[in-house]
Amino acid sequence: MSPGITVLIPAYNEAESISDTVNSLLKQTVRPTVIIVIDDCSTDGTFEVAESAGATVVRPPKNTGSKAGAQNFALPLVETRWTMAIDADTILAPDAIEKLMVALDDEAVAAASGFVVPRYVRTVWERGRYVEYLFAFSFLKPVQDFFGKPLIASGCFSAYRTDALKALGGWSNRTMTEDIDLTWRFYFAGWQVRFVPNAVSYPIEPHDFKFMRKQLRRWSHGFVQNVRIHWRRVLAVPTLRMIVAVAAWDAIVASLALVVFLPLMIFLLSTPILMVAYVADLPVILAPILLGAVRRGETTRAIASIPSFLVLRAVNAFFLLEAIWSELIVNRPLRLYEKGH
Amino acid sequence: MGIPVITAISVIFYILMALVVLPAQWALQVVRRQPRGAGRPPVYPLPVLGFLMLTGILGGGWFIVRLAVLRLAEVLPNIRNLLPDDSPEFMLLGIGAAGMTGTLILVLVVVEVLSLFCAEREPIRASGLDDQSIQQKLSAD
Numbered sequence: 001m002s003p004g005i006t007v008l009i010p011a012y013n014e015a016e017s018i019s020d021t022v023n024s025l026l027k028q029t030v031r032p033t034v035i036i037v038i039d040d041c042s043t044d045g046t047f048e049v050a051e052s053a054g055a056t057v058v059r060p061p062k063n064t065g066s067k068a069g070a071q072n073f074a075l076p077l078v079e080t081r082w083t084m085a086i087d088a089d090t091i092l093a094p095d096a097i098e099k100l101m102v103a104l105d106d107e108a109v110a111a112a113s114g115f116v117v118p119r120y121v122r123t124v125w126e127r128g129r130y131v132e133y134l135f136a137f138s139f140l141k142p143v144q145d146f147f148g149k150p151l152i153a154s155g156c157f158s159a160y161r162t163d164a165l166k167a168l169g170g171w172s173n174r175t176m177t178e179d180i181d182l183t184w185r186f187y188f189a190g191w192q193v194r195f196v197p198n199a200v201s202y203p204i205e206p207h208d209f210k211f212m213r214k215q216l217r218r219w220s221h222g223f224v225q226n227v228r229i230h231w232r233r234v235l236a237v238p239t240l241r242m243i244v245a246v247a248a249w250d251a252i253v254a255s256l257a258l259v260v261f262l263p264l265m266i267f268l269l270s271t272p273i274l275m276v277a278y279v280a281d282l283p284v285i286l287a288p289i290l291l292g293a294v295r296r297g298e299t300t301r302a303i304a305s306i307p308s309f310l311v312l313r314a315v316n317a318f319f320l321l322e323a324i325w326s327e328l329i330v331n332r333p334l335r336l337y338e339k340g341h
Numbered sequence: 342m343g344i345p346v347i348t349a350i351s352v353i354f355y356i357l358m359a360l361v362v363l364p365a366q367w368a369l370q371v372v373r374r375q376p377r378g379a380g381r382p383p384v385y386p387l388p389v390l391g392f393l394m395l396t397g398i399l400g401g402g403w404f405i406v407r408l409a410v411l412r413l414a415e416v417l418p419n420i421r422n423l424l425p426d427d428s429p430e431f432m433l434l435g436i437g438a439a440g441m442t443g444t445l446i447l448v449l450v451v452v453e454v455l456s457l458f459c460a461e462r463e464p465i466r467a468s469g470l471d472d473q474s475i476q477q478k479l480s481a482d
Contacts, residue, residue: 232461235452245452246445253444 001162004033004080005097010070011088012040012063015049017204022053024091030098033080037088038070046088066337067155068171068178075170078162087156090203091119100159100199110164110191111183113153114199117296125212127305128312129205131289134302137197138292145195149239151247153186153193155179157201164191175229176334177222184226187240188233214338216316220323221334223251228327252324255317278310 007025011018018037025035037050041063051057060073071085082104084097096114103112115137121130144150153160155178168185171178186193206212227234227248235241258278266274286306293302326332 232459235456236460236462238456241452241456242449245448249445249448253441253448257441 001081002033002079005030005082005084005101005159006034006036006078006080006162007032007084007086008071008074008078009035009037009050009055009086009088010040010067011037011042011046011050012070013042013044013046014088015042015044015046017089018046018050018055019053020091021086021088022050022055024094025086025097026054027094028092028097029095030101032084032097034078036074036077038074040064040070064173066173066178068173071178072170072173075166078166081162082159083162083165084159085155085157086201087203089119090156090201092157092202093200096157096199096201097159100157100196103194103196104159104161106192106194108192109194110161110186110189111153111158112194112196112199113150113158114195114201115197116154116156116201116203118205119202120204120207121301121305123207124308124311125209126205126207127308128310131302131305131309132312134289134292135285138295139288141195142197144243147239147243148192149187149237149243150183150193150195151240151243152177152180153183153195156203157199161191164189173337175222175225176218176337177226180222180226181229184230184234184240187237188230212312212315213319216319217323217334218338220251220316220319221327223247223320224323224327225333251320255320258314258317259321278314282306282310 009018009021014021022035022037025032035055037046037055037057039047039050039057039059041059047057047059058074058077060070064070064073075083082101086092100112100114103109116133117137118126118130118133121127141150158179164186165182168182168189172181172185175181183193206215227244234244262274262277266272289302289306290299293299323334326334
């Protein structure tokens with residue numbers, strides 16, 4: 001393997017955003033050796049736009065049907081020691097790669113992922129996601145990383161040790177969330193995964209319900225599918241099993257409370273005052289959110305986005321329950337990969 | 342169990358939250374600036390942290406809301422009609438919070454027990470690490 005980094009960017013109809021992504025890579029303080037855009041048979045001119053932006057563009061003979069499929073198509077072309085995966089709608093802070101790669105100096109680390117902040121924070125869905133990310137990446141991920149087991153090396157911006165990635169067969173398309181699947185398989189194989197908070201990426205998040213619905217469905221089903229496939233092996237990894245158990249509890253119990261029990265009690269008992277339960281945890285959740293926002297100089301934006309977070313949380317709870325119902329109870333798994341933006 | 346008892350429990354949760362979880366988070370930030378594995382002070386294991394955080398969130402949040410409404414009732418007496426001292430609604434909220442915490446503890450216990458009987462372990466050799474790295478890793482674990 002030669003030294004250096006190969007960036008893989010799977011893209012399907014991303015003509016509007018792909019040049020920004022490639023440009024942000026070309027402006028890095030540590031520039032990647034090769035930038036490969038996998039144009040998954042787009043119909044909007046993604047191929048030409050990516051090529052004119054300076055990327056090497058490859059195209060499978062037919063649409064691979066998933067992000068994992070597109071990434072695997074290009075993986076055999078990677079000859080550098082490091083492989084990086086970035087979404088086609090994601091741009092990076094100028095020093096993001098430099099900071100991310102520091103974590104991979106450790107020979108035991110196979111993957112590292114960075115901090116994620118929505119590029120645009122305008123609609124209720126983008127605002128909700130902004131607060132959700134602030135909470136997750138300012139609090140949950142650092143705690144998980146401290147214990148050496150980040151739950152996911154986010155697919156929108158992660159770097160991998162190429163030989164370890166190839167040894168595992170690349171990304172799997174048996175679930176809707178190939179990044180969870182890959183992260184957990186690294187743990188099962190004895191590798192470590194790191195979260196690097198100062199390596200920042202900016203993806204475009206779903207701006208309306210139509211796209212948010214697709215993304216939430218994919219993420220919810222993907223999580224349940226991964227738990228279903230890997231649960232016995234997750235049980236063998238001490239801290240990971242705790243983190244997955246808490247996430248599963250949150251998906252089931254907290255979602256049931258938000259979407260089923262609370263509305264039912266409010267309706268049956270005719271006691272609207274119970275609605276305070278929807279905001280009862282805010283005083284404490286706000287602490288890490290505001291801490292993260294102050295560090296970024298975005299306090300006002302964070303406070304203004306809190307109501308949207310409450311909306312997104314309830315919608316997210318609905319999709320988690322739907323995924324559990326479909327995947328585990330009526331055995332109707334989600335197989336069609338639909339883009340969330 | 343009356344409202345004063347639930348309030349007292351919530352206060353305890355909230356104090357735990359203030360005394361334990363937030364400093365723990367701060368400690369994590371400090372620790373993260375040090376090289377990994379070098380001089381890491383002992384921290385609360387994840388289940389304890391999760392439990393305290395959850396109870397803190399639920400109990401503390403509930404307590405603050407109740408306190409705010411009672412304070413408001415001093416200024417606007419009509420609000421008190423919405424909130425009698427032994428309001429069953431607030432009892433429900435308190436019981437709900439305790440119930441959620443209880444289920445989380447149950448889940449964590451079940452997972453630990455399952456890990457004793459159902460865990461499927463992969464050979465660590467699959468990682469491709471050399472012997473020395475494997476030894477270091479096993480020691481670290």
